Amino acid sequence: MKSITITPLKPGSVRFEEVPAPVPAPGEVLVKLLEAGICRTDVEIFEGLYGEPPAGSASLVLGHEALGRLEDGGLVVPMVRRSCGGCANCLGGSPDMCSTGNFTERGIKGLNGMLCEYIAESPAYLVPIKPEARPYAVLAEPMSVVAKGLRQAGLIQGRLAWEPKKALVLGAGPIGLLAALTLRAQGRETVVVARRPAGSLKAGIAEACGARYVSTAQTPIPDLAAKYGLFDLVFEATGSADAALDCLGAAAINGAVCLTSVTGGSSAKHVDAARLNRELVLGNRAVFGTVNANRVDFENGLAYLERINSLFPGLLQKLFTSRVPLEKAAGVFKDQAEEIKTVVEISRG
Ligand SMILES: [Zn+2]
Ligand SMILES: [Zn+2]
Known part of the structure; x- marks a missing residue:
C-alpha cells in the first residue's frame, strides 16, 4: 500500500513509499483511511527531532490525525497512544496519563502511523464518528488535545468555586484556534494572542x-x-518556551494555566523568579501541562466540534488551508505563517 x-x-528522510498492507490480528479490524491532518509534531519528526520506528523496523509511517472507514461503512477516528x-x-484506561513513558503512539513512537491506505486496529482504539461530522472529523485528534486540557483544568479547579469568565488563548495554530472556538462556544470572553498581524x-x-485577536507585534x-x-483560564499553544513562561503572569487570582506546547531544544530566559513564585502562591494559581488525550476527550472534542459547526457555520472549514493527495504529501512538512491545517487526502471511499 502507499504510505508516507x-x-x-534522520532529517528530511520522509518519502512516498510502497509498504506491506497490514493484516488484522484476531480481534482487530481493517480501517481504510480517508484523510489525515498534518501538525507541528509531524514537522518535528520530519526535522529529525524525535520519532521512533516500530520494534524491528528502521522506518516509521507518519501520521496521527486520521479519519477512516470500517468495512461496514462506519466512520472512525483512531486514537493515538497505546497502553504501556x-x-x-x-491499566486503568488512561494511557494519556502513562507514568512509565513506555507507551507507543501511532506515527510518533514505536507504532506505524496513518499517512497510508490501511491500518489494522482494535476497536478499543477507534472512536465512532457520525456521518454528518465527516467534513470536519479529521480535526477530532487535535480537538481531543484541547478537550483534555479543558477537562483537566476543570478537574484541577474542582479545588474551588470556579467558573471561568475570561480566557486567554496563546497561539493561533490548529490547537489555539480550536481552543478559542470551544471557549467562545461556551460563551467565555476570549482573547487570542499570536504573532500574525x-x-x-x-x-x-x-x-x-x-x-x-491581539498580535504580539502590537502587544x-x-x-x-x-x-x-x-x-481566569490561560491556554498556551504557541510552541514557544518564552510564551509559555510569559503567560504565567496573565492568570488571575485562583486562575489556571494550561500548557500544551512541546518545546524542543533548550533555551535560557531571565525571569523575576521571586515575583513569579509570589504571584503563584498568593493567587492560589494552578499551572499544569497536558499531552495526548483519553477516549472521553475524543468524545467531548467531537461534541465541541458539532456545537462549533452549528454556532459558527463554515468556520471550521477555514482551518483547512490546504489539501494534498497522499502521493504529494512528502512535500508538506514545513511551518508556514498562514498555514493552519494541511489535510492529506488518502481515499474518497
Ligand atoms: Zn498532531
Ligand atoms: Zn503506562
Missing part, C-alpha cells in the same frame, strides 16, 4: 467566533494583563 514513511531522527501495559494509569487569516477566524505577552486585565 520516514527514517526517524504496566502502570496503574494505563491583525487582518491575517488566523486573526479573522478568531474574530469570526467573537474572540478578540507583547507581558503587556497583555495591563491592557486586558487578568484571565
Whole structure:
C-alpha cells in the first residue's frame, strides 16, 4: 500500500513509499483511511527531532490525525497512544496519563502511523464518528488535545468555586484556534494572542467566533494583563518556551494555566523568579501541562466540534488551508505563517 514513511531522527528522510498492507490480528479490524491532518509534531519528526520506528523496523509511517472507514461503512477516528501495559494509569484506561513513558503512539513512537491506505486496529482504539461530522472529523485528534486540557483544568479547579469568565488563548495554530472556538462556544470572553498581524487569516477566524485577536507585534505577552486585565483560564499553544513562561503572569487570582506546547531544544530566559513564585502562591494559581488525550476527550472534542459547526457555520472549514493527495504529501512538512491545517487526502471511499 502507499504510505508516507520516514527514517526517524534522520532529517528530511520522509518519502512516498510502497509498504506491506497490514493484516488484522484476531480481534482487530481493517480501517481504510480517508484523510489525515498534518501538525507541528509531524514537522518535528520530519526535522529529525524525535520519532521512533516500530520494534524491528528502521522506518516509521507518519501520521496521527486520521479519519477512516470500517468495512461496514462506519466512520472512525483512531486514537493515538497505546497502553504501556504496566502502570496503574494505563491499566486503568488512561494511557494519556502513562507514568512509565513506555507507551507507543501511532506515527510518533514505536507504532506505524496513518499517512497510508490501511491500518489494522482494535476497536478499543477507534472512536465512532457520525456521518454528518465527516467534513470536519479529521480535526477530532487535535480537538481531543484541547478537550483534555479543558477537562483537566476543570478537574484541577474542582479545588474551588470556579467558573471561568475570561480566557486567554496563546497561539493561533490548529490547537489555539480550536481552543478559542470551544471557549467562545461556551460563551467565555476570549482573547487570542499570536504573532500574525491583525487582518491575517488566523486573526479573522478568531474574530469570526467573537474572540478578540491581539498580535504580539502590537502587544507583547507581558503587556497583555495591563491592557486586558487578568484571565481566569490561560491556554498556551504557541510552541514557544518564552510564551509559555510569559503567560504565567496573565492568570488571575485562583486562575489556571494550561500548557500544551512541546518545546524542543533548550533555551535560557531571565525571569523575576521571586515575583513569579509570589504571584503563584498568593493567587492560589494552578499551572499544569497536558499531552495526548483519553477516549472521553475524543468524545467531548467531537461534541465541541458539532456545537462549533452549528454556532459558527463554515468556520471550521477555514482551518483547512490546504489539501494534498497522499502521493504529494512528502512535500508538506514545513511551518508556514498562514498555514493552519494541511489535510492529506488518502481515499474518497
Ligand atoms: Zn498532531
Ligand atoms: Zn503506562
